[in-house]
Amino acid sequence: MTLYECIFFNGLFNSQVTMEISGLPLELWRLILAYLPLPDLGRCCVVCRAWYELIISLDNTRWRQLCLGCSECKHPNWPNHPDVEPQSWREAFRQHHLTSKIWTRNAQDLESSNCLYLFRRKKDRKTIFVGPTSEHVNLRSALAVANVYDKIIISPGVYEEQNEVTLKVPVEIIGRGKLGDVALLVSFDQHCPTARLCNLVLMPAWFTPVVYKTTSGHVQFDNCNVENGQLQIHAPGTCQVKFCTFSQSSISFHNVALSIIENCEFNGSESTSVTVEGPGLTDRNWACKHLAVAAKSNSILNVPSQALSNACSSENYCQHSSSSFRTFELNDNGSRHASASKQNVQIPCMRDGQCNGDGCVRKRSPCEGDAITLETDYSDSEMSTYSENEDDEQSVYKLSYQSHGLSRLLARTNPLRSQKKGTDLLQMDLELKTLQKELQKDKEAQVLASSLHGCLIRKCLFQDGKGGVFVCSQGQARLECNIFRNLTYAVRCIQNAKIIMIRNEISQCKASGIFLRLAAGGLIADNNIHSNSEAGIDIRKGANPLILCNQIHSGHRSGIVVLGNGKGIIRSNRIYGNKEAGIYILYNGNPVVSGNHIYQGLAAGVAVNENGRGQILGNKGCGVWVMSSSLPHIANNQISRNNIYGVAVFCRKDDVNDYLNNQGGDENFNDEGEIISWENDFDSDEERYTSHKPITVALIEFNNINHNGAAGLYIKSSETLNIIANAVHANHDNGIAIYQSSQFTHITNNSITCNSVGGVLVEAGCKVELRGNGIYDNSSHGVTSKGEGTVLENDILGNHGYGLQLLENADMKVTKNRIQSLHDYGIAILDQAKGAVQENQIFRGKVGKTILEKTENPEKCTVQS
Numbered sequence: 001m002t003l004y005e006c007i008f009f010n011g012l013f014n015s016q017v018t019m020e021i022s023g024l025p026l027e028l029w030r031l032i033l034a035y036l037p038l039p040d041l042g043r044c045c046v047v048c049r050a051w052y053e054l055i056i057s058l059d060n061t062r063w064r065q066l067c068l069g070c071s072e073c074k075h076p077n078w079p080n081h082p083d084v085e086p087q088s089w090r091e092a093f094r095q096h097h098l099t100s101k102i103w104t105r106n107a108q109d110l111e112s113s114n115c116l117y118l119f120r121r122k123k124d125r126k127t128i129f130v131g132p133t134s135e136h137v138n139l140r141s142a143l144a145v146a147n148v149y150d151k152i153i154i155s156p157g158v159y160e161e162q163n164e165v166t167l168k169v170p171v172e173i174i175g176r177g178k179l180g181d182v183a184l185l186v187s188f189d190q191h192c193p194t195a196r197l198c199n200l201v202l203m204p205a206w207f208t209p210v211v212y213k214t215t216s217g218h219v220q221f222d223n224c225n226v227e228n229g230q231l232q233i234h235a236p237g238t239c240q241v242k243f244c245t246f247s248q249s250s251i252s253f254h255n256v257a258l259s260i261i262e263n264c265e266f267n268g269s270e271s272t273s274v275t276v277e278g279p280g281l282t283d284r285n286w287a288c289k290h291l292a293v294a295a296k297s298n299s300i301l302n303v304p305s306q307a308l309s310n311a312c313s314s315e316n317y318c319q320h321s322s323s324s325f326r327t328f329e330l331n332d333n334g335s336r337h338a339s340a341s342k343q344n345v346q347i348p349c350m351r352d353g354q355c356n357g358d359g360c361v362r363k364r365s366p367c368e369g370d371a372i373t374l375e376t377d378y379s380d381s382e383m384s385t386y387s388e389n390e391d392d393e394q395s396v397y398k399l400s401y402q403s404h405g406l407s408r409l410l411a412r413t414n415p416l417r418s419q420k421k422g423t424d425l426l427q428m429d430l431e432l433k434t435l436q437k438e439l440q441k442d443k444e445a446q447v448l449a450s451s452l453h454g455c456l457i458r459k460c461l462f463q464d465g466k467g468g469v470f471v472c473s474q475g476q477a478r479l480e481c482n483i484f485r486n487l488t489y490a491v492r493c494i495q496n497a498k499i500i501m502i503r504n505e506i507s508q509c510k511a512s513g514i515f516l517r518l519a520a521g522g523l524i525a526d527n528n529i530h531s532n533s534e535a536g537i538d539i540r541k542g543a544n545p546l547i548l549c550n551q552i553h554s555g556h557r558s559g560i561v562v563l564g565n566g567k568g569i570i571r572s573n574r575i576y577g578n579k580e581a582g583i584y585i586l587y588n589g590n591p592v593v594s595g596n597h598i599y600q601g602l603a604a605g606v607a608v609n610e611n612g613r614g615q616i617l618g619n620k621g622c623g624v625w626v627m628s629s630s631l632p633h634i635a636n637n638q639i640s641r642n643n644i645y646g647v648a649v650f651c652r653k654d655d656v657n658d659y660l661n662n663q664g665g666d667e668n669f670n671d672e673g674e675i676i677s678w679e680n681d682f683d684s685d686e687e688r689y690t691s692h693k694p695i696t697v698a699l700i701e702f703n704n705i706n707h708n709g710a711a712g713l714y715i716k717s718s719e720t721l722n723i724i725a726n727a728v729h730a731n732h733d734n735g736i737a738i739y740q741s742s743q744f745t746h747i748t749n750n751s752i753t754c755n756s757v758g759g760v761l762v763e764a765g766c767k768v769e770l771r772g773n774g775i776y777d778n779s780s781h782g783v784t785s786k787g788e789g790t791v792l793e794n795d796i797l798g799n800h801g802y803g804l805q806l807l808e809n810a811d812m813k814v815t816k817n818r819i820q821s822l823h824d825y826g827i828a829i830l831d832q833a834k835g836a837v838q839e840n841q842i843f844r845g846k847v848g849k850t851i852l853e854k855t856e857n858p859e860k861c862t863v864q865s
Contacts, residue, residue, distance in 0.1 A: 029054060034062045056090065063090040071178070072100060072198050072222050074243045079265040079461040080483050099294055102240060103196040103220040104149065106170075106286045131155025139165065139173070139184065146171050154200070156181035161205060167192050175199040179223055190214035190237075193286065198222040204229040211249075214239070218287035233259060235281040238288060246273065248465075253277065253455050253475070257284045258291050261457045269465035276455045276475040276497075295456050300480040300502055301449060432597055433572045435502075435526045435549045445546055448500060448523035457482060462490065471497040471520075479504055489513065493520040493543075507531045516543035517566070523548070530554045535584070539566035539591070546571075553577045559601075562589035562614070569594075575622075576600040582622060585612035585632070598622030605642065608632050623647065623708065626698075638704045646705035646731060648714040649698075649721060651740055698722060706730050711737040712755065721745045730754045734761045735778065741766040744789065753777050759799060762787040764808055770794055781805045782821070785812055798822055802852075803842075806833035814840060821845040825852040829861060836862040 024032075033044065033055065041062070045052045067089050068075065075082045076092035086092045128142045128150055129135065136142040139159055142152050151172045159182075167190045175182030175198070183201040187208050194217055202211045202224060211229035212219065214237040221231075221241045226249040233239045235255035242262045249266075250273050253259055257280035266273040439446050454476030461483050462468040468490040471477045477493075478500040484490035490506040492515045493499040499522040506513040509532040514524060519542040529536040529552045536552040537560045539545065544567040552559040555578040560570060562583070568591045575582040575598045582598040585591065586609040594617040598605035605622020608614065614632045616624060623642035624634055626649045639646040698717075701724040705712040712731040713723060720743040728735040728750060735752040738745055738761065749772045752759040759775035759782045762768045766787035774795045775782045781801035783791060788811040796803045796819045803819040803826040806812055810833040819826040820843035827837060827850065842850040853863060 026054075030058060030061065033058060034065075036062070038066060059089050063088075063093055067093040067096075070096070072096075072243075074223065074263065076263075077459070078243065078263055079245075080459060080481070095298065096242075099240070099242065100196075100220070100222055102287065102290050102294060103170075103172075103194045103218060105290050106193050106218070125149050125151070127151045127153060129153050129155070130159075131157065139186070143167070143171065154182045154184075158183045158185070160185040161187070164189050164205075164208075166190075167195050170194045172196045172198070173200065175201075179225065186211070188212045190217050190219055192217050194218045194220075196220040196222070197224055199224065201225045201227065202229060203227045216285060218285060235278075236283045236285045238285055238291060240287075240291065249273075250275065255279060255281045256454065257281060258288045258295070258453065259455050260291055260295055261455065262459055264460045266460065266462045266468070267464055269467070272467035272470040272492075273462055273465060274455065274457060274469045274477075276469070276471045276477045277473050279474040280453055280476065292452060295452055298458070300458075432574060433549065433595065438525075438548050438572055442546075445523060445525075445548060448546065449502065449525065451476075451500060452478060453498075454478070456480070462487060467492065469499075471499050473497065476500075478502075484509070484513070489515055491515065493522065494518045496520065498522040499524070499545075502526055504528075506536070509533060512536070512538035512561075514538065516545055517541040517564075519543060521545050525549055527551070529559075532556065535559065535561040536578075537561075539568050539589070540564035540587075541566060544568055548572055550574070552582075555579065558582070558584040558607075559598075560584070561586075562591045563587040563610075563612070564589070567591055571595050573597070575605075579603070581605070581607035581625070583607070584609070585614050586610040588613065590614050592617070594618045596620075596622070599641070604648070605639070625650070627651070632698070634700045634703060636702045638706075640704070640706045640708065643709045645710045645714040646708040646712045646728075647700060647703070648711075649717045651716050651718040699724065701725050703727070704729070708732065711735070711761075712752075713737070714739070715745060716740040717745065718742050723747045723750060725749045727751045728753070728755070730756075732756045735759045735775075737761045738766045738768055738787070739763045741768060741787070743767065744769055746771070748772055750774070751776075755779065758782065758784050758801065759796070760784070762789070762810075764810075775799065782819070785810045788812060790815070792816060794818075796820070797843075800824075802826070802828040803845075804828070805830070806835065807831050808833065811835050814838070816840065819843070826850045828852040828854075829863070830854050834861045838862065838864045 033041070036044065041055055045055045067073070070093070073096045076086040077084045126147070128146060130137070130139055130142045130152060131154065134155060138161070139152070139154065140161060143165065146152060146169060148169050149171070151174065153174050153176050156177045164187045167188060170192050173196070179199055180201055182199065183203060185203045185205050187205045187210055190213065197219070199222070204211050209228070209230050210232055211226060213232040215234040216237050218238045218240070221244050223243045225245045225247065227247045229249050231239070231251040233251070233253050233256055235257060238256060239253070239259040241251070241260070241264055244264045246264065246266045246269070248268045248270060250269055250271060251261070252275045255278040256276070261274065439449055456478045457469060458480045459482065464486045466488045468484045468487050469477060469479060471493045472495045474496045476498045479491070480502050482504045484504065484506045485508045488510045490509055490513045491499060491501065494517050496519045499516070499520070501514070501522070501524045503526045505528045507530050512534040513529050513532045514537045516538065517540045521544050523546050524537065525548040527550045529550055531554045533556050535558045536555050537547065539560070539562045541564045547560070547568060547570045550573045552573060552575045557578070558580045559575040559578045559582045562568060563586045565588045570583065570591050570593045573596045575596055577600045580601070580603045582601050582605045583593055584607045588611055590613040592615045593606060594615070596619045598619060599621035604625035605619070606616055606624045608624070608626040610627065612632065616632055616634045616637060618636045620638040621640060622637065623639060623645055624637070624647045625645070626632065626647070634647065698719065698721045700713070700722065703726045705726055706729040708731045710731070711733040712728040713736045715721060715736070715738040717740060721741070723736070723746065725748070730753070733755070734757045735755040736747060736759070740763070744767045746769045747760065751774045753774070753776045755778045757778070758780040759778040760770065762785040764786040768785070768787060768789040770783065770789070770791045772793050775797070776795070777798045779800050782796040782799035782803045784805045784807065786808045791804065791812055791814045794817045796817060799821055800823055801821065802824050803821040804814060804817070805828045808831045812835040814827070814835065814837045816839050818841045822845050824845060826842040826845065829837070829852070837851070844850055851863060853861070
């Protein structure tokens with residue numbers, strides 16, 4: 001008599017007799033019930049609610065023992081996080097039990113009645129033993145006498161079959177003892193509707209590397225080891241693999257509609273561990289609907305966020321990098337040098353108007369504590385007094401002015417930010433959208449996130465091999481909560497294939513982590529991609545993925561590269577700490593980059609090179625570096641606190657390398673990460689031509705460019721450039737510096753304020769149109785020009801050097817501006833400068849004079865005050 005029967009016949013399981021009447025404390029009941037086997041626990045649950053709750057409360061004791069003691073499964077979070085407890089041991093055990101029975105659920109009409117068939121199957125099912133002392137000494141003889149759904153139990157030992165073994169009827173083959181005690185050197189060919197293998201070590205026979213092959217039926221592997229072999233699943237066949245280890249082994253799926261790989265470990269593969277090839281056929285076998293139910297019931301999108309973070313994340317997942325990053329310090333002599341520090345950029349403040357030996361105003365740190373005159377409410381006609389220091393008795397007049405139309409952008413710039421560490425600042429500065437919010441907003445992303453086709457790979461570990469998952473030729477795969485590390489590459493998706501990747505960790509790959517090309521697509525969301533030798537994500541040749549809410553950091557090169565006509569939407573990602581560009585666009589790459597947080601990189605946040613295109617919208621923290629042959633649309637970004645420039649436009653690659661040797665301009669990639677020349681990798685001559693077709697329109701608009709270590713905008717371009725409606729504030733060099741501009745650079749309706757040197761610098765030979773800008777409170781001159789062009793209808797007020805300075809061979813038309821300098825002349829025309837200065841309102845500053853004219857060509861210079 002069982003313990004359950006003893007308790008039952010003593011009346012203790014009467015539903016009207018409560019635990020209190022029995023007189024036993026709850027802890028003692030739990031101790032007694034902890035000895036019950038699984039069937040008796042089930043019977044106890046149906047007695048009454050009190051007993052049901054009591055059985056449920058045994059989660060960390062009896063249910064844990066049953067789960068870990070089962071020879072058919074491992075720890076629910078194996079192999080990625082075996083030290084992390086599941087939310088419920090009972091639920092984990094229940095899910096495994098249900099999953100292990102899927103292979104028996106085929107609904108083929110072998111009998112006239114399904115009910116009669118199931119009854120007969122259970123009654124007639126027998127167990128066949130294989131072993132040296134059993135009736136059958138090898139597996140082949142046992143299969144010869146097996147009937148439908150018989151169980152074959154193999155005793156410990158090594159069994160080798162010299163010929164291919166054909167499975168003609170549904171059977172279950174189980175190894176006795178611990179995993180590793182039973183080894184089969186065999187090649188199975190399944191010709192039956194269903195089969196199950198459990199607790200076995202499978203190795204290939206001498207005549208073929210294929211361990212198991214099915215072309216129509218369903219096969220289930222539980223707690224098996226596959227060594228140096230291959231599994232081949234051909235449509236309409238299906239496969240379910242759980243708690244298995246693949247050592248130098250692989251699985252290939254061909255046109256499979258749906259298969260599941262869960263909690264498996266892949267080690268040391270010399271090729272790709274999992275290959276998914278071809279679209280899923282409409283001709284599906286009986287198991288597809290059961291696999292779909294099992295997959296959706298355990299979907300990662302159904303798991304609560306707290307449980308998800310415990311089950312899917314490594315210890316450092318979603319943590320900010322604590323490694324040091326480069327900053328720049330400005331010494332008293334104005335020199336700049338790089339230093340390794342975890343602190344933000346530190347620059348000592350100098351007195352306003354302090355001069356060096358050359359007679360020029362030295363750099364002044366943009367002290368965030370200074371009042372920003374943009375926010376004054378004075379009218380144009382009002383005047384106020386200003387004194388440089390307490391000892392200065394000479395009063396000067398400071399012209400007050402209305403806020404520029406872009407002051408709303410500067411409202412985001414908190415004067416106290418610079419006192420905080422860089423990482424803390426960035427956390428405060430941006431709240432990235434979560435994946436749930438992105439899915440609520442984006443219907444296309446919702447459809448992708450909920451799609452389930454091809455192969456589902458969940459909670460697996462891929463390590464120390466060549467490749468993780470390869471999807472090709474319109475194949476489809478879904479990857480959830482996997483770990484990829486120490487591989488050549490983690491995931492490759494090509495030839496119109498589709499990949500769905502959610503909450504995976506990809507690290508330490510020798511090439512790119514995720515590689516997409518040839519019109520591949522899908523969703524890459526909420527992954528942790530870090531410490532890879534090449535790019536974290538590599539997109540090229542028409543690939544068009546949706547990349548959302550990932551962390552891409554600590555890479556040895558760029559975070560994301562888009563090249564060779566690659567596309568994609570890159571949104572709400574945190575990209576930081578990469579040694580080269582956070583996002584690198586080249587060779588006709590044309591992505592949409594929006595709402596990302598890009599920071600702490602050793603090069604540009606976004607680099608656009610070699611005819612790269614794209615839309616760069618609404619990002620924060622990223623510096624944008626552009627080659628002049630690659631002129632994207634850069635709009636609505638907050639570009640701040642970069643070590644060097646905010647936005648830089650270069651006319652050739654050498655200009656980049658002259659300033660920063662490790663910029664991503666020299667980056668080249670092929671399938672395995674070797675350095676190659678991409679000019680030789682286009683699909684056709686037409687693609688080569690279109691990739692080098694010049695782009696004639698560039699637009700930088702509605703950006704907030706502030707607190708960068710060098711100029712806010714650095715221009716060295718050979719093509720037309722439009723800079724419209726940007727707020728350029730408190731950068732540690734000039735606000736806008738134009739060193740080369742053979743075509744006109746149009747600077748229109750910008751707010752250029754509080755920069756450490758001047759507002760706008762135009763070097764010799766440059767062509768510039770300055771129209772409708774507000775240039776306020778810069779530490780040196782408002783506008784310095786050695787080039788040619790027009791200065792029309794600007795507000796140039798409150799700057800500490802000249803309001804407008806024309807030098808050398810400048811040829812400028814200065815018309816209808818409002819100009820005042822606090823400490824110097826409003827306009828200074830020096831050297832051989834020429835042009836026309838007409839119809840301007842020039843207000844006196846400290847020196848009491850408006851125009852300084854010392855030009856060597858007075859006949860070529862028209863000045864009307």
